[in-house]
Amino acid sequence: xxxxxSSCLKIPQPFDVHxxxxxxxxxxxxxxxxxxxxxxxxxxxxxxPSLSTQQLIYTKIFSSCAAISPSTDLSYAHxxxxxxxxxxxxxxxxxxxxxxxxxxSEDSLTALLFYRExxxxxxxxxxxxxxxxxxxxxxxxxxREGEMVHADVIKNGxxxxxxxxxxxxxxxxxxxxxxxxxxxxxxSPQQDLVSWTTLIQGCVDMGYxxxxxxxxxxxxxxxxxxxxxxxxxxxxxxxxxxxxxLGRKIHDYMxxxxxxxxxxxxxxxxxxxxxxxxxxxxxxxxxxxxxxxxVSWNSMISGLAQQGKYKESVxxxxxxxxxxxxxxxxxxxxxxxxxANLGMLELGKWVHAYLDKNQITADGFIGxxxxxxxxxxxxxxxxxxxxxxxxxxxxxxxxxxxVGLAMHGRGERAxxxxxEMYRMGIEPDGVTFVGVLTACCHVGLLDEGMNLFLEMFRxxxxxxxxxxxxxxxxxxxxxxxxxEAEKFIKSMLVEPDAFVWGALLGACRIHxxxxxxxxxxxxxxxxxPEEDGAYILMSNIYSSASKWRESLKIRxxxxxxxxxxxxxxxxxxxxxxxxxxxxxxNSHPKTKDIHMFLDAIAGHITFNGT
DNA sequence: CGAGCCAGCG
Numbered sequence: 150x151x152x153x154x155s156s157c158l159k160i161p162q163p164f165d166v167h168x169x170x171x172x173x174x175x176x177x178x179x180x181x182x183x184x185x186x187x188x189x190x191x192x193x194x195x196x197x198p199s200l201s202t203q204q205l206i207y208t209k210i211f212s213s214c215a216a217i218s219p220s221t222d223l224s225y226a227h228x229x230x231x232x233x234x235x236x237x238x239x240x241x242x243x244x245x246x247x248x249x250x251x252x253x254s255e256d257s258l259t260a261l262l263f264y265r266e267x268x269x270x271x272x273x274x275x276x277x278x279x280x281x282x283x284x285x286x287x288x289x290x291x292x293r294e295g296e297m298v299h300a301d302v303i304k305n306g307x308x309x310x311x312x313x314x315x316x317x318x319x320x321x322x323x324x325x326x327x328x329x330x331x332x333x334x335x336x337s338p339q340q341d342l343v344s345w346t347t348l349i350q351g352c353v354d355m356g357y358x359x360x361x362x363x364x365x366x367x368x369x370x371x372x373x374x375x376x377x378x379x380x381x382x383x384x385x386x387x388x389x390x391x392x393x394x395l396g397r398k399i400h401d402y403m404x405x406x407x408x409x410x411x412x413x414x415x416x417x418x419x420x421x422x423x424x425x426x427x428x429x430x431x432x433x434x435x436x437x438x439x440x441x442x443x444v445s446w447n448s449m450i451s452g453l454a455q456q457g458k459y460k461e462s463v464x465x466x467x468x469x470x471x472x473x474x475x476x477x478x479x480x481x482x483x484x485x486x487x488x489a490n491l492g493m494l495e496l497g498k499w500v501h502a503y504l505d506k507n508q509i510t511a512d513g514f515i516g517x518x519x520x521x522x523x524x525x526x527x528x529x530x531x532x533x534x535x536x537x538x539x540x541x542x543x544x545x546x547x548x549x550x551x552v553g554l555a556m557h558g559r560g561e562r563a564x565x566x567x568x569e570m571y572r573m574g575i576e577p578d579g580v581t582f583v584g585v586l587t588a589c590c591h592v593g594l595l596d597e598g599m600n601l602f603l604e605m606f607r608x609x610x611x612x613x614x615x616x617x618x619x620x621x622x623x624x625x626x627x628x629x630x631x632x633e634a635e636k637f638i639k640s641m642l643v644e645p646d647a648f649v650w651g652a653l654l655g656a657c658r659i660h661x662x663x664x665x666x667x668x669x670x671x672x673x674x675x676x677x678p679e680e681d682g683a684y685i686l687m688s689n690i691y692s693s694a695s696k697w698r699e700s701l702k703i704r705x706x707x708x709x710x711x712x713x714x715x716x717x718x719x720x721x722x723x724x725x726x727x728x729x730x731x732x733x734x735n736s737h738p739k740t741k742d743i744h745m746f747l748d749a750i751a752g753h754i755t756f757n758g759t
Numbered sequence: 760c761g762a763g764c765c766a767g768c769g
Binding site for chain 2: 208212239242243246276277278279280281283284311312313314315316318319322341342343344346347350376377378379380381382384385411412413414415416417418419420442443444445446447448449450451452477478479480481482483485486489513514515516517518519520521524543544545546547548549550551552553578580581583584
């Protein structure tokens with residue numbers, strides 16, 4: 150096989166170094182593989198030994214390497230570079246740029262070695278060197294090294310170059326040193342839009358959302374006009390703040406200033422509107438997006454689920470499929486989450502099969518979502534099987550299965566896995582404890598629950614939240630220790646909320662404590678006057694105690710105070726159809742049969758005395 | 760020769 154295709158690289162006669170060089174460069178650019186590149190390189194070494202062409206040709210070769218295998222085959226470029234005699238600063242810049250693009254920290258650190266090497270050789274780094282060195286530091290989280298390079302920059306008098314300043318700010322931002330970002334920003338003789346965006350993003354990434362948005366307004370005051378990237382960052386801050394009016398203000402700004410509307414900006418808008426609770430408007434933005442990508446779909450799927458609109462979320466997934474858009478991990482996690490909350494076992498299983506078929510390892514987010522889906526859809530054994538099959542388990546994995554087991558009344562197994570988690574050295578968090586305490590509740594393990602509650606703070610330094618207190622009140626209350634539960638509430642360090650009082654009210658119902666229930670009821674109504682839960686529970690307590698008149702009074706009070714009824718809702722999927730059930734809603738075609746069956750079950754339970 | 764962006768689990 151000839152090295153060059155005849156059409157583009159016939160060596161011209163008479164021999165002309167310059168036109169030959171031009172052809173070689175073009176040939177390098179069109180290389181499709183490292184092997185091809187190697188062949189051309191060996192040709193060059195033999196045919197054009199002239200060093201004058203070295204610079205350009207090697208620059209091209211390195212950038213071709215980067216184009217062919219963006220993150221792998223660095224070894225070839227590396228070995229080529231070491232063969233060069235006295236590479237110029239530009240060539241050093243090229244190789245540093247090449248290595249700085251690597252995502253893994255080991256390779257990006259190699260870029261730093263080249264930087265040290267050029268200093269040792271007495272070369273002078275320039276304003277094209279530092280941006281890549283800082284990028285390499287940022288990618289490998291090499292803060293210390295970065296700080297030393299920062300000192301070099303000051304020595305070399307390059308602190309006024311915007312590219313240098315901006316990449317340095319970026320380095321400090323990804324290392325979470327927001328003070329240093331600000332210092333570099335303030336210390337720079339000039340700032341541009343990228344400087345502002347980098348500063349804002351540094352704030353937003355650290356969770357200083359409000360400050361980030363304030364900085365955006367400062368930026369406008371300083372006479373800058375934002376571009377799409379700035380907007381994406383500011384919108385994500387609004388999304389995290391959940392501040393719809395602020396988000397709208399930003400959207401208005403974008404329309405006023407005619408900020409370029411691309412897919413990134415569109416996705417950020419969709420996400421912002423959903424997280425701020427305006428699903429309708431996010432639909433509008435989504436529908437009007439001229440170009441959508443997988444992120445657009447994923448934002449809708451997970452965002453709608455966050456708003457509790459699980460059915461819509463699944464519908465978006467189906468739309469996505471009918472459009473033939475390729476799904477990714479994010480999509481699958483999102484749809485599994487919606488399945489879990491809808492009881493859509495069949496679709497959940499389909500996702501599981503899809504994973505197997507496409508050889509997607511169900512570790513990490515996907516595995517955890519899968520466990521949760523099976524558990525919430527009632528297939529706790531399948532959840533356990535997935536759990537056993539996972540190679541990597543984290544706090545989410547354990548918490549999902551513990552909560553799932555607790556829900557299914559398998560408290561002992563939940564606690565076993567909690568202890569296993571400890572042996573594995575995985576730190577539980579507040580949610581894990583909600584799971585184990587719930588497990589104790591459902592099995593009536595009073596002492597165990599008490600010990601765990603105390604351990605939570607003493608051993609794990611997790612401050613109990615009202616959910617945890619609620620579990621404990623529930624546990625004490627179910628065990629019949631009503632006055633202890635009351636005492637427990639009095640000892641709370643945080644203000645008891647509806648969770649806690651609700652648990653006590655529940656205990657009153659089980660044990661028929663009408664007087665206490667009345668007092669608890671008062672507290673509950675004060676905390677959440679427009680919720681119906683407490684009223685309904687109270688009315689049930691009265692009717693259980695045969696106090697029909699009082700029961701009726703409660704119902705009437707609900708009507709008078711216009712208490713909105715939040716209907717309890719559950720759903721299940723049978724043969725691909727989702728059946729929804731709401732409290733007091735008899736619209737299901739088989740309502741009669743269902744109620745008869747339920748009565749039969751209820752009778753069975755009483756019969757067994759459980 | 761060069762900088763910054765969006766989405767996920769309990």
